[in-house]
Every structure is written in structure tokens, then in C-alpha cells.
Amino acid sequence: MRILVTGATGYIGGRLVPRLLEQGHTVRCLVRTPSKLRDVPWAKHIEIVQGDVTDPESVQNAAQGIDVLYYLVHSLGTKGFDDLDRRAAETVADAAAHQNVQRIVYLGGLTPEGVSARDLSPHLRSRTEVGQIFLDSSVPTVVLNAAVIIGSGSASFEMLRYLTERLPAMVTPRWVRNRIQPIAVRDVLRYLVESAEIDSTVNRAFDIGGPDVLTYRDMMQRYARVAGLPRRFIVPVGVLSPTLSAQWVNVVTPVPRAIAIPLVQSLIHEVVCHEHDIAEYVPDLPEGLTPYDHAVELALRRIRDDAVETTWSWASTPGAPSDPLPSxxxxxxxxxxxxxxxxxxxxxxxxxxxxxxxxxxxxxxxxxxxxxxxxxxxxxxxxxxxxxxxxxxxxxxxxxxxxxxxxxxxxxxxxxxxxxxxxxxxxxxxxxxxxxxxxxxxxxxxxxxxxxxxxxxxxxxxxxxxxxxxxxxxxxxxxxxxxxxxxxxxxxxxxxxxxxxxxxx
CATH class of the missing domain: 3.30.530.20 (START domain)
Structure with a gap:
């Protein structure tokens, strides 16, 4: 199968590409800066096309002869990111339709039940809108909606890890009591890979999550146990707004404020899967989905063994200069x-x-x-x-x-x-x-x-x-x-x- 991956220089995209290659697919990557893929181990096995998802011509060229298009791009932390993501999604959807692409696969965010779009965080609202743009297009689309992804190098996991390891006692916002259904990155990648084979008549969104439904406080306490740390003393209070919480995350963890704010804002509502229909098309493995504790253990082992494939920081920090050194x-x-x-x-x-x-x-x-x-x-x-x-x-x-x-x-x-x-x-x-x-x-x-x-x-x-x-x-x-x-x-x-x-x- 001929596959186009957008976002190959990101955390998920950089892990997805080698797994698609392992399945025997032919992979093309659309990237703004091809040199970013020059040194990755799988670079010589893919075709690299320079372009931008907001540029119709470059997307049209990249989508020629493609069967499945993976959309793994977002403008998190960029000013006006919702307009930018909307324009990019519309551009990609139009190009995919024009080039007769058979399927689009998009990784979005799990949304809380019973919450209107206007009450969602700007980040989740934008992710939902992008997914709907693809579902409303003429190209059959699979939208996979996930909450917190647990894996070495993910921004959500790094935020959890540093908060837990550095703060044996903490005063936290009340959203730490909200329920979350985290999912291991290995399960996310499996769903993404298998989505390429889903029948072309399927055009819908699926909730994906791990087997555990936990509060964020539970996630920190269980992380501490897996990491061999003493139990954390956590006191939730109602006076810390998402913005103030993000400022604290910015100081304590490696995740910068521009990324921490949308991540924290996405935690103010409970995010739990409403269905598990994806199992009809991608059956669960005999051992089931990865439990939270095991996902944390795997992530820590990769960090300890210095075997982290990709990290959230692969993408440039929002607001950072991007021009190369002039002559x-x-x-x-x-x-x-x-x-x-x-x-x-x-x-x-x-x-x-x-x-x-x-x-x-x-x-x-x-x-x-x-x-x-x-x-x-x-x-x-x-x-x-x-x-x-x-x-x-x-x-x-x-x-x-x-x-x-x-x-x-x-x-x-x-x-x-x-x-x-x-x-x-x-x-x-x-x-x-x-x-x-x-x-x-x-x-x-x-x-x-x-x-x-x-x-x-x-x-x-x-x-x-x-x-x-x-x-x-x-x-x-x-x-x-x-x-x-x-x-x-x-x-x-x-x-x-x-x-x-x-x-x-």
C-alpha cells in the first residue's frame, strides 16, 4: 500500500513510519524541512517530499498515487493555531479527494461527554473540528480520539513524570480528581497502523483508550509506585486556574508554557471513552490493551536504557526561530x-x-x-x-x-x-x-x-x-x-x- 505521512518529524509520526515500513508499505513523508529526517535510521527507506500542509500545490504533489494519508499535524502553541489547523485540514482534504486517496487516518483528542464545543478547551475544540473536516470530506476517514498518551518522550508523559518525581508534596488544581482514560503509545501506534486496512466504507470517529480509568491524582500515585518513589502527598484546591497550573508546569517540567497551557486546559473535563467500537475492525490482542502501570514501566525502561525513539521536542518550540544560519x-x-x-x-x-x-x-x-x-x-x-x-x-x-x-x-x-x-x-x-x-x-x-x-x-x-x-x-x-x-x-x-x-x- 502507498502511504503518505504528514507530521513525520513529530512524536507519533516519527514512530509510525518505521512500523508502516515493517508492514511492507511504501511510505512517502511530506515535511517542511527534509533535513530533519536526514539522520533517522529509516530515512533511506522512504520518499521525502518538501512542502507544507497549508500549501495546496505541495499537498497535491505529495498525494499523487497515494492510497492512505495519515494526518498527524497540529499547530499546538502557535498563535491562531485553530485557524491554521482548519486551513491545513481543508487543504489536505481537498488534495486527497482530488488525487483519489482511498482513506485518511487522523489522530485527534478524546472529548468529554455532554460538553458543547464552545465549552471545550481551544486545543480540543480545534482537534475535534479538524476531525470533522475530514469526516465531512468525500474521502473515507478514520478518526482515532485519544486522551493522555503514555510513552517515553510524549509531552503528556513528561509532564506527569516530572511533576511526580520532583514534588513529593504538592497543592494541585481540582482537575486532578477528574477521570482520564490514558492509553499506551504502543496501542496508539497499533491502531494507527491497522487503520490503513479498514474497509473503505467506514467513515467515522473511534474512541481509543487503555483498560484503566483513573484520576490524574491516581496516575501520579501509581507512577510513583512503579518508579519506586514514596507515596506523594497531593492536596487538590479550587483556586488554581488552568493558566496558573500551566505556569507551574512550565517551571517544574521540561514542557514549555506554550504547550503546557493547551495540555492542562484539556484536563479540566473528564475524558473517558464512550465506546470501544474500534475492536470490530482492529480486534484486541489476546493479552488485551496495555495496563497503565505496565505502560509506565515500559516508558521508564526506555528512558533508563536510553532507547527513546522520538520525543515531543522533535517539533520546534513554539515561538522559536526557525531560519537556518545565513551565509x-x-x-x-x-x-x-x-x-x-x-x-x-x-x-x-x-x-x-x-x-x-x-x-x-x-x-x-x-x-x-x-x-x-x-x-x-x-x-x-x-x-x-x-x-x-x-x-x-x-x-x-x-x-x-x-x-x-x-x-x-x-x-x-x-x-x-x-x-x-x-x-x-x-x-x-x-x-x-x-x-x-x-x-x-x-x-x-x-x-x-x-x-x-x-x-x-x-x-x-x-x-x-x-x-x-x-x-x-x-x-x-x-x-x-x-x-x-x-x-x-x-x-x-x-x-x-x-x-x-x-x-x-
Missing amino acids: DPEWSGGSAYVDVRERVTKAHPQTLWRVIEGIGGENGWYSFPLAWSVRGWMDRVIGGAGLRRGRRDRDQIYVGEALDWWRVEEIEPGHLLRLRAEMRVPGRAWLELTVAPDPVGARYRQRAVFLPRGLAGHAYWIAIVPFHGIVFGGMVRNITRAAERAETGEPMVTATGLPLQSPIR
Whole structure:
């Protein structure tokens, strides 16, 4: 079967594609930035088409010859996301009809029973509207509506995990008593894969959920038990609005405010499946659906084993700059600030590269950890990514994925790592780390580039210049020293003094 996947650079899409390939399907992916899929293990087995779901021409081209179209796109956290999602859904539905696509599969949100559309959260209202657009089109559609998805790397699971692990006692909003029917990501993916084979006469929405109906408070307590933590002390109160709750989530968890707000708003009503009709078309496995506790256990095992496939942070943080680093000639005239530092080390270039490739996350940034932490907290307070997104994998990084408050923009193995900043700054910023052979061993070059936006941008750079010697200078010294220690057989250590997790191979 010929399948088009939109949203392949997202959390669910990035997991769905390899499973479709395992089933023998031919897969094409429509993405705005093809380079984001360059390094994923399954990239060479798919066709990548550049385009945008709001652009009729690119969607028409991508849908040519397609049997099944998966729509896994949303504009969560983007200003005016409801209008954007509506326009995108209408564009895709029209293109699918024009190209005689046989089926559309859409993953939406589970809606509370008896609640009118106007009383839904903006996020759930938009997801429901998008599903209806597809159901009203001339293309048979399967809409799968899910509540909280439990899996390593999902935004909902990360919110639950960090709240539970970091707060042994908490005052919570009253919605923690609302019932929720969570579902394991493995079950969501199975339903998505099997939906491609559902008869073309079926055109309807299905509720999908796991076997457990729990309150959010129950979910936190059971998470604590599975994770081996003491029972949490949770006191619900009625004075915390969804917006205030989201602000707290923004501070305590890696999930930024722009994403936390719609997630929290979607929890103010009970979201429980009204039916399980999907079993008529995708029968339950003999062992049944994944229980909540087992789903948590599987997610924690993947995190512990460093085997997380995709994370919510694959998609760019809302409001973050997305333009690639411009070419040097365009900077002429003093429109950019650059900080360049070099150091020659006796370490072998490959050893130095391994240090660079392992930077960030638990390994830190090899320079004044307190300063980085304070800057990260400041970024979180104003709604930025902060430093807590960490790394998806301690050994590998891909172009397009998040690395703390950076986005990996380019990798030339053994030579170049370029990061684009997604912190909140009045301008755009990049950090380049490069390795080159040298008669002594290797030459490490570090270049920070900042393109200011307005007077505030120039003032920002001038204000932080006094700290560059400490922060950037420290990085140069500590990165090269870490490589030299590895050359002499000493354990490489991070900026925090801990052994480097990424081994030299």
C-alpha cells in the first residue's frame, strides 16, 4: 500500500513510519524541512517530499498515487493555531479527494461527554473540528480520539513524570480528581497502523483508550509506585486556574508554557471513552490493551536504557526561530556579532569529536554550570525551552532534534556540530563546534553567532559580552581537556564532574 505521512518529524509520526515500513508499505513523508529526517535510521527507506500542509500545490504533489494519508499535524502553541489547523485540514482534504486517496487516518483528542464545543478547551475544540473536516470530506476517514498518551518522550508523559518525581508534596488544581482514560503509545501506534486496512466504507470517529480509568491524582500515585518513589502527598484546591497550573508546569517540567497551557486546559473535563467500537475492525490482542502501570514501566525502561525513539521536542518550540544560519557575506556591514575561539589539543580528532557529540543533557556544557542553569531558569520563566529538554539519546544526535535549548541544525560527523538557539532572545543565535586535524593532534574551533533584532538585540549582546570569557572560554578549555584525559586513559568527566556517559568508540 502507498502511504503518505504528514507530521513525520513529530512524536507519533516519527514512530509510525518505521512500523508502516515493517508492514511492507511504501511510505512517502511530506515535511517542511527534509533535513530533519536526514539522520533517522529509516530515512533511506522512504520518499521525502518538501512542502507544507497549508500549501495546496505541495499537498497535491505529495498525494499523487497515494492510497492512505495519515494526518498527524497540529499547530499546538502557535498563535491562531485553530485557524491554521482548519486551513491545513481543508487543504489536505481537498488534495486527497482530488488525487483519489482511498482513506485518511487522523489522530485527534478524546472529548468529554455532554460538553458543547464552545465549552471545550481551544486545543480540543480545534482537534475535534479538524476531525470533522475530514469526516465531512468525500474521502473515507478514520478518526482515532485519544486522551493522555503514555510513552517515553510524549509531552503528556513528561509532564506527569516530572511533576511526580520532583514534588513529593504538592497543592494541585481540582482537575486532578477528574477521570482520564490514558492509553499506551504502543496501542496508539497499533491502531494507527491497522487503520490503513479498514474497509473503505467506514467513515467515522473511534474512541481509543487503555483498560484503566483513573484520576490524574491516581496516575501520579501509581507512577510513583512503579518508579519506586514514596507515596506523594497531593492536596487538590479550587483556586488554581488552568493558566496558573500551566505556569507551574512550565517551571517544574521540561514542557514549555506554550504547550503546557493547551495540555492542562484539556484536563479540566473528564475524558473517558464512550465506546470501544474500534475492536470490530482492529480486534484486541489476546493479552488485551496495555495496563497503565505496565505502560509506565515500559516508558521508564526506555528512558533508563536510553532507547527513546522520538520525543515531543522533535517539533520546534513554539515561538522559536526557525531560519537556518545565513551565509557569511550577508552579515557584512556589522549586522551580526561573532565570538570565535580556538584551541589546539594533543587529543586525536575523533576523540575530540566524541566529546562534542556527547555535549548537553546530563553531560552538561563544560562551562560554569551555575551560569547555564540560571540562564535556563530565566528562559523557562519567560516561556522558553530552558535547559531541561536534555538529549533524546546519550550516544547519537540527529539533525532537527532538540538538545537542551538548542536545535541541531547541521552535523558533519567528525567535523561540525551546528546548533540553533531556541531560548528567548531578542534575535537569532547559533553555536558552531568544529574539529580539524592538527600536527599536534586536533584543532577545536568554537563560533557563536548572534543576529540582533532591533535595539534590544544589540543591548542584549553588549550586556552578555563580559561573561563570554567565562562561558565560551571555559567551554574551549574544558572540552579540549576532556578529550585529552580520554587520550591518556583517564575517565572523561562532564562539566559537573561526573563520568561522561557517551563512551569513546
